Amino acid sequence: DVKVTQSSRYLVKRTGEKVFLECVQDMDHENMFWYRQDPGLGLRLIYFSYDVKMKEKGDIPEGYSVSREKKERFSLILESASTNQTSMYLCASSLRQLASPYEQYFGPGTRLTVT
Amino acid sequence: DQQVKQNSPSLSVQEGRISILNCDYTNSMFDYFLWYKKYPAEGPTFLISISSIKDKNEDGRFTVFLNKSAKHLSLHIVPSQPGDSAVYFCAASALGGSGDKLTFGTGTRLAVRP
Numbered sequence: 001d002v003k004v005t006q007s008s009r010y011l012v013k014r015t016g017e018k019v020f021l022e023c024v025q026d027m028d029h030e031n032m033f034w035y036r037q038d039p040g041l042g043l044r045l046i047y048f049s050y051d052v053k054m055k056e057k058g059d060i061p062e063g064y065s066v067s068r069e070k071k072e073r074f075s076l077i078l079e080s081a082s083t084n085q086t087s088m089y090l091c092a093s094s095l096r097q098l099a100s101p102y103e104q105y106f107g108p109g110t111r112l113t114v115t
Numbered sequence: 116d117q118q119v120k121q122n123s124p125s126l127s128v129q130e131g132r133i134s135i136l137n138c139d140y141t142n143s144m145f146d147y148f149l150w151y152k153k154y155p156a157e158g159p160t161f162l163i164s165i166s167s168i169k170d171k172n173e174d175g176r177f178t179v180f181l182n183k184s185a186k187h188l189s190l191h192i193v194p195s196q197p198g199d200s201a202v203y204f205c206a207a208s209a210l211g212g213s214g215d216k217l218t219f220g221t222g223t224r225l226a227v228r229p
Binding site for chain 1: 121124149156157158159160161164204206215216217218219220221222
């Protein structure tokens with residue numbers, strides 16, 4: 001059974017703190033993604049990675065960075081958390097398939113609150 | 116610039132009746148479409164997909180219709196069940212695009228009344 005796990009379900013941080021969100025997948029997928037979900041805005045892509053040490057900006061990368069040192073692990077970093085980064089963060093992974101996009105498998109999400 | 120739009124934020128349907136969820140897109144490069152279902156406190160799960168070379172794909176109670184000329188797709192659930200109550204996201208992809216990215220809509224919350 002496929003599995004994407006995220007390090008925390010709920011997280012509360014203070015403004016200005018550095019925040020790490022970890023994601024691990026056990027499916028040997030090449031692609032990994034970080035999204036945030038906000039009411040009325042749906043899922044918006046922050047960053048994605050199609051290989052180890054490779055990363056590309058998504059639609060809303062400002063204020064975030066990522067790290068992918070191993071194939072199974074993709075980390076999202078908030079260098080200096082701000083209140084407008086309070087959100088649900090979702091990690092996903094998928095096989096790399098140039099001919100046809102495979103569905104993405106999602107983790108359970110991390111509800112981050114920045115106070 | 117919302118390239119994938121779900122104009123109905125919510126929908127309420129009686130159990131046993133048909134649920135129809137709609138999605139519009141603006142990017143003519145999109146050629147693969149997916150629907151995801153999301154329960155509270157869980158990540159989205161894949162439901163059904165359709166390639167642009169088709170106009171219909173069916174899987175049990177779920178059918179997705181694609182109208183390329185109108186840049187419109189819809190998800191039909193027949194018959195609707197209370198367990199179908201969730202938020203539904205449509206998503207689109209452009210084949211050959213970078214990293215197999217998906218662009219998601221804003222979601223429609225479906226409530227199926229017993």
